[in-house]
Amino acid sequence: MNQEILEILIGKHLDGEITPGEQRILDVELDRDSRAAELLAELRDLHERSSELVASCILGQGTASGDVFEQAWQQAEHPIRRKLKRVGYVHVAVGVAAGFVIGLAVQFVLPGVSTSPSDLAAPEVFAQDVASPMELEVPTFPEFPAEPAGNPTRNVDWYHFTDRQGNQWLVEGLRESTVRPAAYNPDL
C-alpha cells in the first residue's frame, strides 16, 4: 500500500472519520506490515499530544469567550469608541492638539499680515449726508458715457458708517469695474 494512502487511513482512524470498509483495509495492512503498526503508534502519540497542546496553548489561553463577547457588545453599541479604538487614542489626541495650534495661529498671526475684505471692496464714490466736512481723499471717478438711449446702468453696493465726529456716512460703492455697458467699451 502507498505510504500516503496508509497515512490517510491512519489519520481517518485517529480522527474517527474512517468507514468500516476502510477500517478493514487498514487492519489487514497493520497485520501484514509491522512498520504500519509502528507508524500508527507514532501518529497516535502525536495526535494525543497535539490535542493536549492545542487545548493548553490555544484554547486554555486568553480571556473567556463571555468576557470577550461582552466587551465586543459594548464596543458595537458605542461606535465612537470603536472608531477611537481603531484610529487610536494617541492619534486622536495628536490630531486635536494640532488643530488647536493651527487655530491659534490663524487667530493671532494671520490678521497682521492679511488684507481685510473691506480694503478689497473699497468704495469708489462717496456721498456725505451732513454738512461737516471730513478730510478724505476724494478719488477721481471714471465717467462712463451715457447709453444712447438714456442713463447708464450701474451696479452699486451701499455701505453705512459713522466717523469719529459722529457724522453718518452713506457710501456708494460702484461695481463698474466688473459690469460695464459693452457698447461703450472703446476697445470694441
Add this chain to the structure above:
Amino acid sequence: MTVQANQNESALVCAAQRRDKEALQLLLTRNWAWLKGLVFSIVGDPGEVDDVLQDICVRVITKIDTLREPERFRPWLAILARRQALRYRQQKARRPAPLDEESAQLQPDEKAGEGIKTIEQQESGSLPDRIWEAVQSLPEKYRQVFVLQHAGDLTYAQVAEVLDVPITTVQIRLVRARRMICDRVAGRDAKKVWEE
C-alpha cells in the same frame, strides 16, 4: 443530529438578526474553539488572539443582519474571521518594530549566536515543546487544517466548510501536516514531496 444542530443554529441566527443578545452570544460560544484555532493559525501568537476575536465579535454583532442564509452561518463566520485575522496581521507587519528588535536586526553575529542557542534548546527541549515548535513552524495552510481539526473537534466536512476547500484537500493536508511535524520532531529533513 447534525441536521437538528444546523436547524438550531439557523434559529439562533434568526434570533440574533433580531438583535437577541443571548442568541448572538450562544452562536459565538458554540463556534468559539475552532474560531480561536483559526485566528491563531493566521496570527501565530496566542497572546494576540483575543484582540482579533473581539474585533470579529464586533463585526458579527454589526453585520449579522446582512447574512441572507442563516444555515450558512459557519462559513460566513469563517470568512469574516479570516479577513479580520489577515487584516490584523497586515497591520502588525506595517507597524514599526520596537527599538530592541531593530537593534537585534542590526547585529547579525549576536543574533546568529542566539539562533544557535535556540536550536540547542530545541534539541534538548521536552517532546511537547518540540511538537509545539513544529506545529508553529508549519506552512499556514497545513497549520490551519491541523489546528482546526484539533481545536474545534470538527469533522473533515466541517473543516472543509470553514476553509472552503474540498474534503479530500483537508485529508491530504492533515496527513502532510502530521508528517512534517513528525519529521521535524525527529530531526529529519522535511520531504519535498509534501508540496501540493
